Amino acid sequence: MKNMLKGLGAALCVALPFIAQAPADAATPAATGAADQTLVQRGAYLAQLGDCAACHTAPKGKPFAGGLPMNTPMGRIYVTNITPDARTGIGGYTEADFARALREGVAKDGHNLYPAMPYPSYAKVNDDDVKALYAFFMHGVAPVQQANRESDIKWPLNMRWPLMFWNMAFLEKGAYRDKPGKDVAWNRGAYLVQGLGHCGSCHTPRGIAFQESALDESGSAFLSGALLDGWFASNLTGEHNTGLGRWSDEDLRTFLKTGANRHASAFGAMTSVINNSTQAMSDQDVAAVSTYLKSLPPAGGTGAAAYTYDPQATKVSLDRPANDAGARVYTAYCMHCHGVDGHGFAPMLAPLAGNPNVLAKDASSPINVTLNGTGDLVIDGVPSPFPMPGFAAVLDDQQIADVLSFVRVGWNNGAPAVGAAEVAKLRQSTQAGR
Structure with a gap:
């Protein structure tokens, strides 16, 4: 159970079919005019802040060429090509087209984007930053001719026109404005x-x-x-x-x-x-x-008393693991990395005692990471030395439920127990297609 903590959780940018295929004679703004390299470089930085590569670059694929499959409750979608290729990417987009897609969720040909594309957030991006992003995608990204794939979402859920009403109800237009009284x-x-x-x-x-x-x-x-x-x-x-x-x-x-x-x-x-x-x-x-x-005030807590570390009861259980099914699994598979004291060896091996994700009422993240492990953190080009391995093939649903229940109570964590049915459900949904 290495690296068990998901501190800031995930920010998944699901860019659903967003770019219409341009006709052969489409205008290609990417090929006209000299690029301002300072603007392009600023756009590259802003694209990193927006984490555009995470969704628009498939594993082993070319940058921003799309193709990444993503599962949604409605069906599988395939992320789109946002390189400046005129036929299959956004090479035919003007800056106004680009801004409208980014901030209003409307593609060049007028079809609405699904709100899984985070345009309600991007609506707050100011004009200067939109201009820089456009410069980067048109002049700082290599064009790739790679056709977009249609989603597997079936009719009638694949219809776009109802999204006009969704936008009327939920989209707040207008770039962010500084709040008075804040620095x-x-x-x-x-x-x-x-x-x-x-x-x-x-x-x-x-x-x-x-x-x-x-x-x-x-x-x-x-x-x-x-x-x-x-x-x-x-x-x-x-x-x-x-x-x-x-x-x-x-x-x-x-x-x-x-x-x-x-x-x-x-x-x-x-x-x-x-x-x-x-x-x-x-x-x-x-x-x-x-x-x-x-600066954000507390919200969304469990109502439990403020956490304080207490190792005593957990240490007793680990001294006598034969009496506790969860303690048996922990001593066999987890203790050598996360320790008897639950502190792990942070930051290389995550602590479990007082872990915000362990303490959360919803146990999905601890279950998922125990089943499937973690991807490598790669900082300055160097992969993390101790990624969490997955135990789906090693531990059954009851064993995972037992060890997570042990961890969620241990060291005074005081979180609810995990049931084998919860583990089975996530095992089925996350292992499908592997």
Whole structure:
């Protein structure tokens, strides 16, 4: 159970079929005019802040050429080509076309995008940044001729026209405006978190129409944690147990740059966010994001008393593992990395005691990472030395339920037990097609 913590959870940017195939005689703005290299470089940085590569680059695929398959409750979709190829990418997009798709969810040919594409967040991106992003995608990305694949979503769920009404109800147009009474760092952090970072796309609960329950700090549900694609994206508010309440500013900045700190290690979709996005952020922007997130009041907690570490009862169980099924599994498979004391060897091997994700009411993330392990964190080109292995082939559903129940109670964690049926359900959904 190495690297068990998913600190900031995942920010999955699902870009559904978004770019219409351009006709052969389409205008190709990418081929006209001299590019301002300073603008292109700024756009490249902004594309990293938006984590565009995570969704638009398939494994072993060419950058931004699309093709990545993604499962949704409605069916499988394939991420689109956003290179400046005139036939299969966005080479025929003007800057106005690009801005409309990015901020309003409407493609060049007029069809609506599914709201899994985080355009409700990108609506807050200002004009200067849109211009820089457009310059990068038109002049800083190599064109790739790779046709987009149709989604597997069946009629009538694949119809786009109802999304016009969705946008009328839930899309808030207009770039971010600085909040009076807040300093420069806070406003920059708010702009990045709410806009390009689209953190709410994963970390904010969604309503029955798949709309985010809040788009900024004015809503109490904002960034309070949410279930998404088999993971529970972490609470990013100041909640003491399951949020960032015990994290210092330095803890948060370290996590954003490296994917691990004394509280948590990234896994799930957050691994991709660290690898492709946040580690590339400037120190000034990392500090701004931390300033904003640390200002959010507690929300979405379990109502439990503030966590305090207590190893005694857990140590007794580990001294007598024959009497506890979960302790038996822990001593055989987990203790050599996470320790008798539950502190692990942070930041290389994640702690379990007091872990915000272990303490969360929803156990999806601990179950998922125990079944399937973690991807490699790659910081400055160097993969992490101790990725969490998956135990799906080693432990049965009851064994995983037992060990996670042991961990979620251990060291005074006080979280609910895990049932074998919960493990079986996630095993089936996450192992399909492997």
